[in-house]
Amino acid sequence: MSLTSLSESAAHSQRGLSQEWLVSVSSESEMAMVLGYPVDILDFKDPSSGPLAPSEPSLWGLAVERLASGGPALSAALGEGGEAVRLAGQVPREFGFAKVGPSGCQTSMQVCDLWQSVRKPLADSVKLVGVAYADSAAAHSLSPEEVFSNAARFGLRHVLVDTWSKSGQSSLDILGWDRIRELSSLARRHRLWWSLAGSLTLDIAMAINERRIPVDCLGVRGDLCEGGRAGTLSETRLNAWSAMLPSRQ
Numbered sequence: 001m002s003l004t005s006l007s008e009s010a011a012h013s014q015r016g017l018s019q020e021w022l023v024s025v026s027s028e029s030e031m032a033m034v035l036g037y038p039v040d041i042l043d044f045k046d047p048s049s050g051p052l053a054p055s056e057p058s059l060w061g062l063a064v065e066r067l068a069s070g071g072p073a074l075s076a077a078l079g080e081g082g083e084a085v086r087l088a089g090q091v092p093r094e095f096g097f098a099k100v101g102p103s104g105c106q107t108s109m110q111v112c113d114l115w116q117s118v119r120k121p122l123a124d125s126v127k128l129v130g131v132a133y134a135d136s137a138a139a140h141s142l143s144p145e146e147v148f149s150n151a152a153r154f155g156l157r158h159v160l161v162d163t164w165s166k167s168g169q170s171s172l173d174i175l176g177w178d179r180i181r182e183l184s185s186l187a188r189r190h191r192l193w194w195s196l197a198g199s200l201t202l203d204i205a206m207a208i209n210e211r212r213i214p215v216d217c218l219g220v221r222g223d224l225c226e227g228g229r230a231g232t233l234s235e236t237r238l239n240a241w242s243a244m245l246p247s248r249q
Ligand SMILES: O=C[C@H](O)COP(=O)(O)O
Pocket: 022, 024, 043, 045, 162, 163, 197, 198, 199, 200, 219, 220, 221, 222, 223, 229
């Protein structure tokens, strides 16, 4: 869909997005820009270095200073494996969430060991989010269904489905509607808050709502940028998404 038709459909549609909205930012200036929009979760990552690559921890500290008097919940991408374990202790206790990638974890024991190692140095106030990759074979990781079940058994309350390859294929392209609906049921059954991300577009977000699939949060980066997810955030695209969040206008 072109940007013009995107804005038109947003402006004229009676439909809206009912989920929480997570937006990933990579710099102080992007953070400042996004704070002008009705974002629920401000997520920090370095999109040019991988699906879940961490931004500089100094940016986390700046966010805490900037949002001392309130604002969206803060989230830090910690990367995968050992990198996440090393960084976990630096996540400020004011952050709401820390996300760890499961690439290379091909058994329940491996993913639970990773969560255990990351959770230990995390402040108690920071909720650990178990990430599942839609393209799990490419990431050499457990499937989203397996991650959800393990997360529930391990005691996590938050999971996020993302894409590992960032090849342009969305989570929907990879999983299809039936599997997304089943993941939704699985999350409900396990009482997990779940977020869907992975090259989501506004069209996909609207289709999720039209189909009334219970997703708690939609995570976005690429569709808000000019020049791909490693490019720059676009006010036009942020406006188009915001216009679909009528309850928060
Ligand atoms: O956590 C959410 C991700 O940053 C989504 O990134 P993406 O929309 O570029 O796949």
